[in-house]
Amino acid sequence: MTRRLPDFEAWAIFAKVAECGSFSGAARELGLANPTVSKAIGRLEAQLGLALLARTSRRLSLTEAGRGALERASRILREGEALEDEAADQAHVPRGRVRISAPLSFGTAFLGGILPDFLAAYPEITLEFALSDRRVDLVAEGFDVALRIAALDDSSLLARSLCKVRILLVGAPAYFAGRGHPTHPRELQHHDALAYSGSAQRGVWRFRHPLFGEETVEPPVRLWSDNADLLNPVLVDGQGIALQPEFLVWRELRDGQLEIGMPDWSAPALGLHLVMPPNPLRPQRVQLLIDYLAKALAHPPWDSQLKGKPPAKFRA
Structure with missing residues (x-):
C-alpha cells in the first residue's frame, strides 16, 4: 500500500x-x-x-x-525555515527573528555592548534575548541559540566553545588586611563567604593546587544571592569573600578594588559556549548571529586583561 x-x-x-x-x-x-x-x-x-x-x-x-x-x-x-533561506537568492537582505537564551549577569554586563554593530549590519533581523540563569530547553521552547557558561553535559545539542571563564576567590584589600589572606582552603572556615545560590552544588567550594591536589570546603555564608552581580558591591565594601566569574570582577581587579585571595589554589574553570539545536541546517539569520557572537566573544576584555594586552573593541 x-x-x-x-x-x-x-x-x-x-x-x-x-x-x-x-x-x-x-x-x-x-x-x-x-x-x-x-x-x-x-x-x-x-x-x-x-x-x-x-x-x-x-x-x-x-x-x-x-x-x-x-x-x-x-x-x-x-x-x-533553513531550507527556504538556503534556497533564497543570497542577494536578498537577511531578515526575521532570532531567539537567544543567555545568562543574566553575563548578558547585562557584555551582550548589550556588542550588539549595536550586528543590528547596524543587518537591519531586517530582529533579536529576542531571554536573560536568565535557568537552563532552557532549546527545542521545546523554540530558541535558536543559547550562550552557556558551564561544563557542558553530553547531549544531542551542538556546541561551539568560545573561551574559558576562570572562577576566582576575591575580596577587598581592606577585608584581607583585617582578616588575613588564606593560604589553604581549610582556612576559609574562618572567613565570611558571600555565595551564589544558583551553582550546581550550593555552598560547596572546590579548589586545586598543582602540588597538594584537591580540597573541598563549605565556608560559613553571610549572604546568599541567585544573582552574582549583587555580591560585587558587598565584596568591594569589604564584607566578605566570594567565588566570582572573572567576567564580573576583572574591572575591580584591574582597579585595585578587589584582589585574588588564594592565588596558589584555583577553582575549576568553566567554558563559554554557543549551544544550538541538533539540526545542522539553520536559517541564514541564525548563522550570521552565531558567527558574529563567536568572533566577538572569542577574545573578551577580561582575557586581554589577564594577558596584559589592550582590550579588543568591546563596548560595555
Whole structure:
C-alpha cells in the first residue's frame, strides 16, 4: 500500500503553537488566520487518533503525546525555515527573528555592548534575548541559540566553545588586611563567604593546587544571592569573600578594588559556549548571529586583561 505523504505543514504549525503557547500567537507569527491554525491541529489529531494539545478557557498545554512529538515537529519547522533561506537568492537582505537564551549577569554586563554593530549590519533581523540563569530547553521552547557558561553535559545539542571563564576567590584589600589572606582552603572556615545560590552544588567550594591536589570546603555564608552581580558591591565594601566569574570582577581587579585571595589554589574553570539545536541546517539569520557572537566573544576584555594586552573593541 502506498503511504500518504506526511502533513509537514500541520506539524510545523503544531511546533509554532507549542512555542507561542496559543493558537492566536502562532497565527500572528506565521501570518495565518486563526481558523487555519486550529484546523491544522485538528487535522493532525484526527489522523493520529490522539490529542496533542489540552485546551481550557484560560490555558493551552501539551498532552503527553504532544510532548513526545514536539522535538521532531520543531525540527520540521526549523529545517523548513533553513531550507527556504538556503534556497533564497543570497542577494536578498537577511531578515526575521532570532531567539537567544543567555545568562543574566553575563548578558547585562557584555551582550548589550556588542550588539549595536550586528543590528547596524543587518537591519531586517530582529533579536529576542531571554536573560536568565535557568537552563532552557532549546527545542521545546523554540530558541535558536543559547550562550552557556558551564561544563557542558553530553547531549544531542551542538556546541561551539568560545573561551574559558576562570572562577576566582576575591575580596577587598581592606577585608584581607583585617582578616588575613588564606593560604589553604581549610582556612576559609574562618572567613565570611558571600555565595551564589544558583551553582550546581550550593555552598560547596572546590579548589586545586598543582602540588597538594584537591580540597573541598563549605565556608560559613553571610549572604546568599541567585544573582552574582549583587555580591560585587558587598565584596568591594569589604564584607566578605566570594567565588566570582572573572567576567564580573576583572574591572575591580584591574582597579585595585578587589584582589585574588588564594592565588596558589584555583577553582575549576568553566567554558563559554554557543549551544544550538541538533539540526545542522539553520536559517541564514541564525548563522550570521552565531558567527558574529563567536568572533566577538572569542577574545573578551577580561582575557586581554589577564594577558596584559589592550582590550579588543568591546563596548560595555
